[in-house]
Amino acid sequence: xxxxxxxxxxxxxxxxGEEIQYEHKGSWIDINDPDWYETVNYRIKPKRxxxxxxxxxxxxxxxxxxxxxxxxxxxxxxxxxKITCIRIxxxxxx
Numbered sequence: 001x002x003x004x005x006x007x008x009x010x011x012x013x014x015x016x017g018e019e020i021q022y023e024h025k026g027s028w029i030d031i032n033d034p035d036w037y038e039t040v041n042y043r044i045k046p047k048r049x050x051x052x053x054x055x056x057x058x059x060x061x062x063x064x065x066x067x068x069x070x071x072x073x074x075x076x077x078x079x080x081x082k083i084t085c086i087r088i089x090x091x092x093x094x
Contacts, residue, residue, distance in 0.1 A: 010042045019045035046093035057083045
């Protein structure tokens, strides 16, 4: 019985149009035409997803983060004055 190539799953993903990266000195680098060396680590390039949230700023530098705007608007901390609510965005790899 023949064993699969070390990078079989990544090769199939690449053949199906996925973006591929290889590892070099601890960093992942995009590659368009990989050579599939057994000694090199390859991976499917992680997708990046945009996220958003709302940060309530209270007098005295207290911050709270909410993922839903309505929750941020309704949130209160007893004894603390809310100064503002700020929308923030960031990206995460999935």
